[in-house]
Amino acid sequence: MKTSLALCVVSALAALAASLTAEQKLRNCNEVRAAFTSKGLNGNDVPNKGVHGAPLKVCPQSFSCCTVELEEKLSQQSHSEIKAPVSKLSTGLQSTFKQRHNHFDKFFRELLENAKRSLHNMFMRTYGAMYERNADLFRKFFESLTRYYASGAAAVNLESMLADFWDDLLERMFRLVNVQYEFSDAYMECVSRHTEQLQPFGDVPRKLRIQLKRAFVAARTFVRGLALMPEVVNKVSTVSASPSCVRAAMKMLYCPYCSGQVALKPCQNYCLNVMRGCLANQADLDAEWNNFLDAMLNLAERLEGPFNFESVMEPIDVKISDAIMNMQENSMQVSQKVFQGCGTPKTIAALRAQRSVKDPSFTGRFRPYSPEARPTTAAGTSLDRLTSEVKKKLKHAKKFWSTLPETVCADERTAPGDECWNGTAKSRYESVVIGNGLANQVSNPDVEVDITKPDIVIRRQISVLRDMTKLLKAAHSGTDISFETDEDGSGGEESGSGCDSPSCDTDMYFPTTPSVKVKVVPVHRSPGGAAGASAGSMALALCGLALALLAPHLR
Numbered sequence: 001m002k003t004s005l006a007l008c009v010v011s012a013l014a015a016l017a018a019s020l021t022a023e024q025k026l027r028n029c030n031e032v033r034a035a036f037t038s039k040g041l042n043g044n045d046v047p048n049k050g051v052h053g054a055p056l057k058v059c060p061q062s063f064s065c066c067t068v069e070l071e072e073k074l075s076q077q078s079h080s081e082i083k084a085p086v087s088k089l090s091t092g093l094q095s096t097f098k099q100r101h102n103h104f105d106k107f108f109r110e111l112l113e114n115a116k117r118s119l120h121n122m123f124m125r126t127y128g129a130m131y132e133r134n135a136d137l138f139r140k141f142f143e144s145l146t147r148y149y150a151s152g153a154a155a156v157n158l159e160s161m162l163a164d165f166w167d168d169l170l171e172r173m174f175r176l177v178n179v180q181y182e183f184s185d186a187y188m189e190c191v192s193r194h195t196e197q198l199q200p201f202g203d204v205p206r207k208l209r210i211q212l213k214r215a216f217v218a219a220r221t222f223v224r225g226l227a228l229m230p231e232v233v234n235k236v237s238t239v240s241a242s243p244s245c246v247r248a249a250m251k252m253l254y255c256p257y258c259s260g261q262v263a264l265k266p267c268q269n270y271c272l273n274v275m276r277g278c279l280a281n282q283a284d285l286d287a288e289w290n291n292f293l294d295a296m297l298n299l300a301e302r303l304e305g306p307f308n309f310e311s312v313m314e315p316i317d318v319k320i321s322d323a324i325m326n327m328q329e330n331s332m333q334v335s336q337k338v339f340q341g342c343g344t345p346k347t348i349a350a351l352r353a354q355r356s357v358k359d360p361s362f363t364g365r366f367r368p369y370s371p372e373a374r375p376t377t378a379a380g381t382s383l384d385r386l387t388s389e390v391k392k393k394l395k396h397a398k399k400f401w402s403t404l405p406e407t408v409c410a411d412e413r414t415a416p417g418d419e420c421w422n423g424t425a426k427s428r429y430e431s432v433v434i435g436n437g438l439a440n441q442v443s444n445p446d447v448e449v450d451i452t453k454p455d456i457v458i459r460r461q462i463s464v465l466r467d468m469t470k471l472l473k474a475a476h477s478g479t480d481i482s483f484e485t486d487e488d489g490s491g492g493e494e495s496g497s498g499c500d501s502p503s504c505d506t507d508m509y510f511p512t513t514p515s516v517k518v519k520v521v522p523v524h525r526s527p528g529g530a531a532g533a534s535a536g537s538m539a540l541a542l543c544g545l546a547l548a549l550l551a552p553h554l555r
């Protein structure tokens with residue numbers, strides 16, 4: 001009792017001494033006015049002389065250069081002052097990931113465009129008019145892929161789209177290799193029923209389906225994740241500060257002015273408590289935010305691995321041409337089996353049939369693939385580089401929300417030790433520093449926080465992040481979760497496993513072709529076709545000849 005009384009007296013005396021020295025300055029408020037003016041506030045709001053025992057709401061009610069009206073204005077000022085660094089950081093984060101999103105999206109779309117163009121050029125040269133007459137099939141194929149990239153399984157059922165594509169291709173090729181026969185629609189339906197069992201294109205359709213699905217699911221989900229980040233940051237950063245936060249901020253930032261101590265910065269721990277109180281809800285976003293970023297980083301692996309979008313899309317022309325070659329090679333057996341299963345079709349005119357029988361298949365068999373000739377994207381980027389860049393940014397964004405208070409209370413805005421404003425005086429800040437997040441704010445000495453009322457906007461964003469994390473994780477294992485009804489998870493696993501070696505890459509370029517065909521001399525695709533008398537131009541010439549022979553029959 002005695003000691004506390006003594007302490008009380010001592011501290012009262014100390015306070016008196018402090019206020020006395022301050023009071024000297026407060027005699028006139030010129031210094032305060034000048035400081036306010038330099039901060040862009042209206043100096044005329046500051047009274048000429050210090051007011052004693054002013055009925056202030058926030059700042060110490062002793063001798064003061066502030067009035068209640070000024071306190072009101074300072075509150076608004078404080079509000080925007082604590083918002084500024086937060087919104088600056090948020091804006092930076094938003095623009096970083098908006099930019100990344102645009103890069104990736106543009107890159108994937110360009111790869112799709114390039115693959116389409118590359119196939120067109122290759123097939124024009126290989127199959128010429130025969131391709132031109134059937135170009136709609138391939139155009140539709142790429143249109144569907146682009147739609148699948150943009151809108152996912154909701155817009156395109158990849159499996160059935162691919163099945164339709166091969167069916168359609170089989171039908172058209174079947175007619176071409178059997179020009180001497182006439183086929184009804186019903187007959188063709190029978191043919192397509194046999195596709196599964198005949199495997200006319202070899203293993204290409206199956207492999208391509210698995211690769212496309214994995215690559216597209218990874219790419220589009222990753223891009224969605226990148227698009228989500230600025231949205232979340234934007235929504236969270238618009239959450240406005242609570243009145244008690246604004247009051248605490250004003251006390252921290254402007255009460256030193258009111259008491260005449262214009263150059264006094266807040267104590268660092270004091271600032272931390274104020275900002276942790278103010279950003280309690282935002283900090284609760286951190287756990288889910290970090291989970292989301294981890295899932296993004298994991299999925300980024302899929303953009304680098306053997307089934308990445310670039311390595312699946314780039315050689316797609318070669319893969320489809322492999323499939324066509326398989327069909328050409330198997331055309332006899334395929335036709336035979338179809339005739340067995342669906343009956344022998346009617347022949348057309350005898351004359352035509354005779355001529356066609358000699359050369360029933362169209363030839364376009366060469367491998368016009370040369371890595372140097374691959375078109376590059378406008379940005380000249382590769383997926384590897386984009387991915388390693390974005391990974392850095394993603395790692396850097398971790399703990400963004402929970403470290404905001406530290407970032408805001410950085411050195412230049414605060415002062416350590418006891419040469420700082422502790423809320424009531426220029427003295428050491430004695431209170432303990434409390435933790436981040438809403439629950440910890442029960443004991444916040446500076447900001448009153450109702451821990452039973454989490455912010456709705458932020459709660460919503462937490463669940464948005466949680467949902468996206470689920471999609472990202474599913475995409476990592478090759479599943480498009482938005483349409484997981486009858487997907488062949490097993491098919492994806494089957495090929496995904498054990499394919500980490502570089503040999504898998506090779507396998508992707510030459511998926512099904514028997515060894516002999518792989519060794520065919522590669523043709524350099526020069527735009528003018530003036531590559532000299534290479535095996536390729538021989539093949540081209542032969543192909544042209546075959547076409548010339550066939551052309552009259554293909555109507």
Ligand SMILES: *[C@@H]1O[C@H](CO)[C@@H](O)[C@H](O)[C@H]1NC(C)=O
Nearest residue numbers: 422424425427428429430431
């Ligand atoms: C601020 O300093 C004064 C004077 O030393 C002291 O009485 C008060 O407890 C301090 N406040 C905090 C929160 O540390």
